[in-house]
Amino acid sequence: MNTTLRIRRFNPEQKTPAPFFQEYNLELEASDSVLDGLIKVRETLDDSLALRCSCRGAICGSCGMRINGHAALACKTKIISATKDSQTIHVEPMNNMPVIKDLITDMSPFWEKIRQIQPWLQPSTPIPEAEHVAPAEAMNHLSGVMTCIMCGVCVSDCTVLEVDSKFVGPAALAKAYRFVADPRDDATTRRLTALNEPGGMWDCTRCMECIQVCPKGVGPMDRIMSLRAKGIDEQLPSTTGSRHAEVFTDIIKNKGILDEPMLAVRTFGFRNVRRLIGMIPIAIQSFRHKKIAPSGPLHRAIPGIDQIKRLFKRASVENHTFRNK
Amino acid sequence: MKYAFFPGCVSKGACPELYQSVMQVYPKIGIDLEEMTTAACTGAGVLQEKDPRLGDVINARTFALAEQQNLPIMTICSTCQGVMSQANHRMTTDGEYLAEINQILGEEGLAYRGTTNIRHFIWILLEDVGEDVLRRAITQPLTGLRAAPFYGCYLQRPTEALQFDQHPDRPKALERVIEILGAEVVDFPGKSRCCGFPILTINEKNSLNMVATHTMNAKSHGADIMVTPCPLCHLNLDGMxxxxxxxxxxxxxxxxxHLPQLLGLAMDMDPKSLGFNRNFVSPHSTLQKLATVVSS
Amino acid sequence: MTTVHTYDVLVIGAGLAGMRSAIAAHEHGATVAVLTKVHPVRSHSNAAQGGINAALTDRGDKWEDHAFETVKGSDYLGDQDAVEILAQEAGNDIIALEHMGVIFNRNDEGRLGTRRFGGQKRARTFFVSDFTGQAMLHVLFEQILQANIPIYEEWFVTSIIKDDDGKCAGVVAFEIRTGRFALFKAKAVILAAGGLGRVYEPSTNALICTGDGMALAYRAGAPLMDMEMVQYHPTTLKGKGLLISEAARGEGAYLLNSDGERFMERYAPNMMELASRDVVSRAEQLEINEGRGVNGCVFLDCRHLGKAFINDRLRQINEEAKTFANIDLAEEPIPIRPGMHYQMGGIKTDVDGRCWDIQLHWKGVPGLFAAGETACVSLHGGNRLGANSLLDTVVFGRRAGKCAADYVKTVNAINVSEALVDIDHDLVTSILRRPSHEDTIAKIRLEMGQIMNRHLSVFREQEGMTNAQQVIHTLKHRWNTVGITDKGHVFNTGLVNTLELGFMLDCAETIIMGALTRKESRGAHFRTDYLDRNDDNWLKHILLYHSTNGAPDVDYLPVRITQWQPQPRVY
Structure with a gap:
């Protein structure tokens, strides 16, 4: 099928380097991948096009790039799906990292963050002579995270990194979870304590971009949520984030419905005078705009709350295993 | 067409104008609502941070209640919709898991058979009400109004749980409705990104940065207003x-x-009855622009 | 001013063999750096899906059984002393990997679980779902980070340098991101640069597998051994040749021809689908050649395994089948065919990775080491067993690293001229100066790949191979004049590909020379003009040395036999 690849190019060695778009028109099979298309451009139309690629089978993680606005592996993106809306496919380098040349980005900030979470097993000592005995289920669960190929696609499309380059980011957090959830690792508390700091696990905004774009089904945000749950379980020093989750849960348990003012006050803590004062202008504005339901600022419990309470109790006694599907 | 109406906490709390406007609008498009007064909050993804399965139990209860009413559920909040869609997806694609959830529900005499259809108001507009009925309800097309769509993450991702494959209109539902109402769609990069609300209390700077990025970006693309089907996005984009x-x-x-506020405008309703006075950023300029267009 | 870096041990390549050797050299006190043309986790070790073999003696397996099956699999061309080391040390290396953090699959008791692989009667393959290579590679990278071993990432080696005594003295390399050259002085260089799959088209191998290590060693004067032994994997996808792991057959999948017949019954009645790869690939090709295939393929059938089992044990493979062939293994048989997969041959080493002989029976380069697919110990001989390649990388990577660390204590500081950098720098400059014209590196590579796949594949004969030899000769001439459009220094991928093509052409030449020389059929080398194995004349290795005047110089080494005398090979 006739396809146009509209590629964002950048040559740092030009006199005044500036990105520009270049279009290549070529015949491709519907079953070809975008990477096949790019290789065909390089081999038959323009051998100066720079991109990273290697395995062609979505295992090496080299060919992360933005295709029609979303990060993806070029080798895993089919021409047929990329041309659903238009026969022109937009190809750009990944976001949230500097561009070196054409589709090649500088991944060193990515690796720096991976390094930051101390990505190696820290087993308890003494280490057994034979292998560690570990539940099969735990190892299978970890394999869902170990499939991460560090392609950077989740980092490219992370909404938090877009506004704050200091956020540790979805890939590093998923990697951290891989150790936190490893029964052989002995540094859980230390790891979670580090992630409890600003820029860590509580800074994720749960936008699900990473879940959507991850080519390997790792579900980085799900892993971040699991880290948060483990953080709460471990009774780490509370953060605004963990209190928010705790208070939210408590309100639903007791009322069935949310009380925004109560949530805010209890999340910041009654004694956090600075944050509470900070809320006053919003409170005044809300009042002025009559943003208060007829029933008043604080909700009464919904009818049937006793049932909710019983379900809370029953569901949380059961054994916890989070499903990713 | 009748729905079990799940208004969500925010439309009953901090965004009363959303509830108010949807109540004004729905009778005009031939649908009927029966409010679910005993349904609990979906957990909004926050409860799920602490205990994901507990969230599914609470939502399964809501779905079971709708099954008892024999009605599909209608939501008016991207977050409610997304959280419910995900919960439903987990349960309906894994029989073993559903059985596990039902064991907990069972002691309350409840069971979820996995049949509840849960949809956001905007999908219902396109999938059930249909373009024709909607067009007929429009008495005051929003000609000349430049509207930027803002979806809310939960109405865009993950696409599998939201069944985008089976419903090709869903990914661009907001643009479609804006067009039907006669307004002009302002496309801008942030329309399906995050509003920042979930981290407002955690990292206010980042949260507000997201608000500024998207609103300023939409404005620079020429938007007169922004419209959202998510009250949580509204809280941040408007309130902050x-x-x-x-x-x-x-x-x-x-x-x-809010989406129903925009619909109400196109139905020539009194702005006050749509709760416009409750919006922080005054839509006064918008109303004026529309008035000018109409009179000219 | 030339930039100079100095280390005791410099490792080229950051796949499993490279990183394992770097860790071992580091642990034995050497200063080590790793230099790699791609980021370590992009290495092709990723692609090993199925698992890693080991006979764990504490659970009733015998290392001798593993060794014998490896020797039999090699069609008796593997050196038995090396195979014995491999089988004996495998258990400890598996445990060491587990301790580093590899999440090996467990059985119900929480101990390491196994699956069955080809050419073996017992299940002794340890695995991580079906991405064992990736799971190991990422863990070794973690270990490199923890040990704080410097990584020169996206650096390209242009040559190995030697001092006046002929000892290896380091490498010349340039940073791909900037184009800047540097001299790396090292008392020991470990080549762990992987395979040469791209010499063939198609191939299961990644685009980076361009035989760099073999060509670098060969040009530096080290011999390549058994280069004719090129493995065709029985289950690759049509088109681009992506691999479907042997784990599928290990877990019970069938091979069917167009009549729906499990044809392996006729070729290997005992081992069926799990006979050695060379045997299965030949059987498939015969079925196809005799008209019992469909569009050049036979079928791999997993349907009877069931959806749940496939999801649990063959998840990635099924993902791959869905993405790249649009087939759900639980619902449909998938068309597959033999495809170029692995080079059993490589840089001749001893059992400690040395590319020279301390007893001086063969010539080599002191200070140069090799491990992994780049090397030829020889373990795999005429045919490698599935799940022995990962084992090869960790056992012989570790041994090479340790030996290199010991070796550097015995040699004095490196003394070489910094001007050596200029030779390679000038070569690159001249390549960049050539005008780009109609001929391209892509065309040359494709012609090379196709001719190799036509004449140096599952079935071979004199005339075809001679023809291929002439073609490669012409392509080498064309390579000398081909130009590229990009004249820049920053990430000039065209330049990198040009240099890689030069390496590949050298490799192609040695494969053909080895294959023309070996006048018998053994393992993967099956000649229709010499149908039988000939132990009287050819139970020996073929060594090829670089010569400046045309064809490689040929030499021979006897196969080292310890306890298993050659027998007819029946599966």
């Missing part, structure tokens, strides 16, 4: 816009409308 502007040393001043 002034503060976000201060952080950037600028006044942004982009009115943010």
């Amino acid at each position: 816009q002034a503060k976000a502007g201060n952080q950037q040393n600028t006044a942004i001043d982009l009115p943010i409308l």
Whole structure:
């Protein structure tokens, strides 16, 4: 099928380097991948096009790039799906990292963050002579995270990194979870304590971009949520984030419905005078705009709350295993 | 067409204008609502941070209640919709898991058979009400109004749980409705990104930065207003816009409308009855622009 | 001013063999750096899906059984002393990997679980779902980070340098991101640069597998051994040749021809689908050649395994089948065919990775080491067993690293001229100066790949191979004049590909020379003009040395036999 690849190019060695778009028109099979298309451009139309690629089978993680606005592996993106809306496919380098040349980005900030979470097993000592005995289920669960190929696609499309380059980011957090959830690792508390700091696990905004774009089904945000749950379980020093989750849960348990003012006050803590004062202008504005339901600022419990309470109790006694599907 | 109406906490709390406007609008498009008064909050993804399975139990209860009513559920909040869709997806694609959930529900005499259809108001507009009926309800097309769509993450991702494959209109539902109402769609990069609300209490700076980025971006693309089907996005984009502007040393001043407010405008309803006075960023300029267009 | 870096041990390549050797050299006190043309986790070790073999003696397996099956699999061309080391040390290396953090699959008791692989009667393959290579590679990278071993990432080696005594003295390399050259002085260089799959088209191998290590060693004067032994994997996808792991057959999948017949019954009645790869690939090709295939393929059938089992044990493979062939293994048989997969031959080493002989029976380069697919110990001989390649990388990577660390204590500081950098720098400059014209590196590579796949594949004969030899000769001439459009220094991928093509052409030449020389059929080398194995004349290795005047110089080494005398090979 006739396809146009509209590629964002950048040559740092030009006199005044500036990105520009270049279009290549070529015949491709519907079953070809975008990477096949790019290789065909390089081999038959323009051998100066720079991109990273290697395995062609979505295992090496080299060919992360933005295709029609979303990060993806070029080798895993089919021409047929990329041309659903238009026969022109937009190809750009990944976001949230500097561009070196054409589709090649500088991944060193990515690796720096991976390094930051101390990505190696820290087993308890003494280490057994034979292998560690570990539940099969735990190892299978970890394999869902170990499939991460560090392609950077989740980092490219992370909404938090877009506004704050200091956020540790979805890939590093998923990697951290891989150790936190490893029964052989002995540094859980230390790891979670580090992630409890600003820029860590509580800074994720749960936008699900990473879940959507991850080519390997790792579900980085799900892993971040699991880290948060483990953080709460471990009774780490509370953060605004963990209190928010705790208070939210408590309100639903007791009322069935949310009380925004109560949530805010209890999340910041009654004694956090600075944050509470900070809320006053919003409170005044809300009042002025009559943003208060007829029933008043604080909700009464919904009818049937006793049932909710019983379900809370029953569901949380059961054994916890989070499903990713 | 009758629905079990799940209004969500925010439309009953901090965004009463959303509830108010949807109540005004729905009778005009031939649907009927029966409010689910005993249904609990979906957990909004927050409860799920602490205990994901507990969240599914609470939502399964809601779905079971709708099954008893023999009605599909209608939501008016992207977050409610997304959280419910995900819960439903987990349960309906894994029989073993559903059985596990039902064991907990069973002791309350409840069971979820996995048949409840849960849809956001905007999908119902396109999939059930249909373009024809909707067009007929429009008495005041919004000609000349430049509206930027803002979806809310939960109405865009993950696409599998939201069944985008089976419903090709869903990914661009908001653009479609804006067009039907006669307004002009302003496309901008942030329309399906995050509003920042979930981290407002955790990292206010980042949260407000997201508000500023998207509203300023929409404005620079020529938007008169922004419209959202998510009250949580509204809380941040509207409620925190002034503060976000201060952080950037600028006044942004982009009115943010709830989807039913925009519908109501196109149905020539009194802005006050749609709760426009409850929006922080005054839509006054928008109303004026529309009035000018109409009179000219 | 030339930039100079100095280390005791410099490792080229950051796949499993490279990183394992770097860790071992580091642990034995050497200063080590790793230099790699791609980021370590992009290495092709990723692609090993199925698992890693080991006979764990504490659970009733015998290392001798593993060794014998490896020797039999090699069609008796593997050196038995090396195979014995491999089988004996495998258990400890598996445990060491587990301790580093590899999440090996467990059985119900929480101990390491196994699956069955080809050419073996017992299940002794340890695995991580079906991405064992990736799971190991990422863990070794973690270990490199923890040990703080410097990584020169996206650096390209242009040559190995030697001092006046002929000892290896380091490498010349340039940073791909900037184009800047540097001299790396090292008392020991470990080549762990992987395979040469791209010499063939198609191939299961990644685009980076361009035989760099073999060509670098060969040009530096080290011999390549058994280069004719090129493995065709029985289950690759049509088109681009992506691999479907042997784990599928290990877990019970069938091979069917167009009549729906499990044809392996006729070729290997005992081992069926799990006979050695060379045997299965030949059987498939015969079925196809005799008209019992469909569009050049036979079928791999997993349907009877069931959806749940496939999801649990063959998840990635099924993902791959869905993405790249649009087939759900639980619902449909998938068309597959033999495809170029692995080079059993490589840089001749001893059992400690040395590319020279301390007893001086063969010539080599002191200070140069090799491990992994780049090397030829020889373990795999005429045919490698599935799940022995990962084992090869960790056992012989570790041994090479340790030996290199010991070796550097015995040699004095490196003394070489910094001007050596200029030779390679000038070569690159001249390549960049050539005008780009109609001929391209892509065309040359494709012609090379196709001719190799036509004449140096599952079935071979004199005339075809001679023809291929002439073609490669012409392509080498064309390579000398081909130009590229990009004249820049920053990430000039065209330049990198040009240099890689030069390496590949050298490799192609040695494969053909080895294959023309070996006048018998053994393992993967099956000649229709010499149908039988000939132990009287050819139970020996073929060594090829670089010569400046045309064809490689040929030499021979006897196969080292310890306890298993050659027998007819029946599966």
